[in-house]
Amino acid sequence: MKTTARLLAIGALFASVALTGVVTARAADQTLLNVSYDPTRELYAAYNVAFAKHWNETTGNNVTIEQSHGGSGKQAQSVIDGLQADVVTLALEGDINAIAEKAGLFNTDWRGEFANNSTPYTSTIVFLVRKGNPKGISDWGDLIKDGVEVITPNPKTSGGARWNYLAAWAWSNKANGGDEAKNIEFVKELFAHVPVLDTGARGSTVTFAQKELGDVLLAWENEAFLVLDEFGADNFDVVYPPSSILAEPPVAVVDKNAEAHGTVELATEYLNYLYSAEGQTIAAANHYRPSNPDIVTDKALLDAFPKIDLISIDDPLFGGWKTAQPKHFGDGGIFDQIFAPQG
């Protein structure tokens, strides 16, 4: 009995010593944690190098920028649960609102902090098709033609997929003269053409490009070009529909965290520099549409962005995220009504 008691005591001691040992104090070196969503990996990999150089040149200090990527909603939840982000650069305004509302880490009027509603770059949804576009897909209406298989992630879990859905809705609204019943019919028909519903944008891209499923991928503009770079431009074509949606992925400083880390100035400059000539050029080079194209140094990059008709989420058709989110994607919303899981 004695032995057991001793063993247990030693075990407990061991446990507490080991745990204390690994509780790491934050280093005096300046580090910045940027919590972002999935498709921005390449953008921030390039931008972080440029910013570290800029910060060193202007202040003489070194900065290490740490990145965390994942589904936009999941990332927001992690920050709410205590992930020590200094800045968040997410896919949807609603995800950043959730952090402000549920965790109170910054003010709910964060959209006024930076230029252009705190959106340094925008994006849109395009079609990625197999080389030569064998199914002849050129507009949203073509997606529901017989025998066309569409790849998109699940709007319930993916920010990108919500933009896909809303872009389709906007096209239908225009084509059907604003008849909501026909819009519902169209998105229902569209999702009946989806053989695999992945949870995130990257998952869908891998399904389409690597596993070679489906005829058309509804993708972020940057994601579509990334596929051309990674999997070879000989296998795919990017098709721009005449109209699509204006996706505005916003950024914010997580005030309470940055104050605790003493990084407010650094974090603010990190996001501000996204609006500089260099930041905008890096965004354009990574196929994000710069919010201020005039200052982009390499004008050739801008030619890669065809002018198409882009509708904003703030258009009366949607009435902003606060209205569109519950109406379309909330529990029992339109998506829940039209989408019956197969099998």
Add this chain to the structure above:
Amino acid sequence: MYEQDDLVYDSRRPIAPYAHTRPTTERPWVKWLLIGIAMAFMLAVLVLPLVLVFTEAFRKGADAYFAAFTDAQSLAAIRLTLLVAAIAVPLNLVFGIAAAWCVAKYEFPGKTFLTTLIDLPFSVSPVVSGMVYVLLFGAQSFLHPFLRANNIEIIFAVPGIVLATIFVTFPFIARELIPLMQDQGNGDEEAALSLGATGWQTFWRVTLPNIKWGLLYGVLLCNARAMGEFGAVSVVSGHIRGKTTTMPLDIEILYNEYNFAAAFAVASLLAMLALVTLLVKTILEFRYGDELAGTRRH
């Protein structure tokens, strides 16, 4: 044993005493069918994927394969994985021996309950295990003001990953030792004590030598799982590259970056670890089968 005739089924033959197969022996075609199904299943489900991991890893050549291990973030992931295992396995070793000792050598109220509790991590989904720690130590928890005031980071930092790993690998060593120690009984220890050995002497010189192979076996399994755990660690990690990503998380990130060769290279390292574990386990079983007898039962 029995005649060749016994194994051949011929419907035209009259049924003579002892001429038919014994009731405890299947017909040959049943035997081969069962073996065939088992083999085909193993080939499709286990061997083929393993081979694919290695072919994918080397698809872009050996250079690309080894380049994956010079990447700073993958190196950090390998280091973190080793660190986590180096903390979690010894802790579970101590806990496992203590728990097995309690259960095997003593009778006390609540023993069944303790045994059930030890099994809990096996029956709970790893995702739930991770979420429990987020609820307990996360920013929305009642403990958070205290942690924050003392500058202690648990969730989305190394301690959280260690905790989640300990939770998930909790039962491996205890489950290995309990049947073994129950089998062995208290006789040796009682003899040692009655000859004047102290508690510690008894433990080091009698109990430990008795259970060493079972213990090693448990440590191997525990280590393999500690390094390979994905679900629970994924929930508490925060996925900060180079800081809180272990090897399994690094594999997922690399795969999502279309860096398939590097993803499978790191995966092959994990797979190799599993193979080595399996090899050592087989050698142990072969050489010390008797002492491992207790482990065969479950």
